[in-house]
Amino acid sequence: xxxxxxxxxxxxxxxxxxxxxxxxxxxxxxxxxxxxxxxxxxxxxxxxxxxxxxxxxxxxxxxxxxxxxxxxxxxxxxxxxxxxxxxxxxxxxxxxxxxxxxxxxxxxxxxxxxxxxxxxxxxxxxxxxxxxxxxxxxxxxxxxxxxxxxxxxxxxxxxxxxxxxxxxxxxxxxxxxxxxxxxxxxxxxxxxxxxxxxxxxxxxxxxxxxxxxxxxxxxxxxx
Ligand SMILES: O=C(CO)COP(=O)(O)O
Numbered sequence: 204x205x206x207x208x209x210x211x212x213x214x215x216x217x218x219x220x221x222x223x224x225x226x227x228x229x230x231x232x233x234x235x236x237x238x239x240x241x242x243x244x245x246x247x248x249x250x251x252x253x254x255x256x257x258x259x260x261x262x263x264x265x266x267x268x269x270x271x272x273x274x275x276x277x278x279x280x281x282x283x284x285x286x287x288x289x290x291x292x293x294x295x296x297x298x299x300x301x302x303x304x305x306x307x308x309x310x311x312x313x314x315x316x317x318x319x320x321x322x323x324x325x326x327x328x329x330x331x332x333x334x335x336x337x338x339x340x341x342x343x344x345x346x347x348x349x350x351x352x353x354x355x356x357x358x359x360x361x362x363x364x365x366x367x368x369x370x371x372x373x374x375x376x377x378x379x380x381x382x383x384x385x386x387x388x389x390x391x392x393x394x395x396x397x398x399x400x401x402x403x404x405x406x407x408x409x410x411x412x413x414x415x416x417x418x419x420x421x422x423x424x425x426x
Pocket of ligand 1: 211294342346347348349350380381382383401402403404405
C-alpha cells in the first residue's frame with residue numbers, strides 16, 4: 204500500500220481562490236511523480252472547486268444529519284453527492300463527540316466514503332479504530348503548528364499509537380501529524396510505523412507548495 208501524504212488545508216489564505224486551485228494542481232503533479240497517495244483535506248466552502256482540479260479530496264468536517272432543513276451543517280451524504288473521496292472528522296481544532304464520530308463513520312460506510320478520524324492520543328486513536336474508519340490521524344495538539352515534528356519530539360506517541368490501533372484493527376492505517384515540516388520528519392514517521400503523514404503549515408505556508416509536497420512524498424516513498 205502506498206504511503207499517504209494528507210494535506211489539511213485548514214483555513215490558510217493559500218487554501219482559497221486561485222492559490223487554492225494552484226495548490227490542487229501541485230498536488231496532482233506530486234501524485235503523478237511520487238509513488239504516494241496525496242489527499243487534500245479541503246475547506247467546506249471551496250472543496251468542490253478544489254476537487255474540480257484534483258480529485259483526491261476529503262472535506263475537513265461532516266455532520267451525522269440527513270439531507271434537509273439544516274442551516275450551516277454538512278451532512279455526510281452531501282459529501283458523497285459532491286463526489287469527494289472522504290471526510291476528516293474530530294480534528295483537534297474541530298472536536299466532536301464519540302457518538303458524532305461513530306454516526307459519521309457508519310453513514311460514510313453506507314455511502315462508500317472514506318473517513319480520516321483524528322485523535323489527540325494513542326488511546327483516542329484506539330477508540331476511533333474500533334469504528335473501523337479507513338485511517339486514523341494521530342496528532343498531539345501541543346505540537347500542531349510549532350514546526351517541532353512529532354516524529355522527532357515524541358516518537359513514542361507514534362509507536363504507541365500504531366500498536367494501539369493494530370491491537371484493535373490491523374486494517375486501520377495510522378497517519379502521524381503535528382509539526383512535520385521536512386522530508387526527514389515524514390520519513391521518520393513512516394519508519395516508526397505510520398502509513399503516512401497529515402501536514403498543514405509546512406505546505407500551506409510554503410513559498411513553493413509543489414516542492415514541499417514533493418519533498419515529503421519522495422522521502423516517504425523511499426522508506
Ligand atoms: O493539524 C495538523 C494537520 O491536521 C498539523 O498542523 P501542522 O502541520 O501545521 O503542524
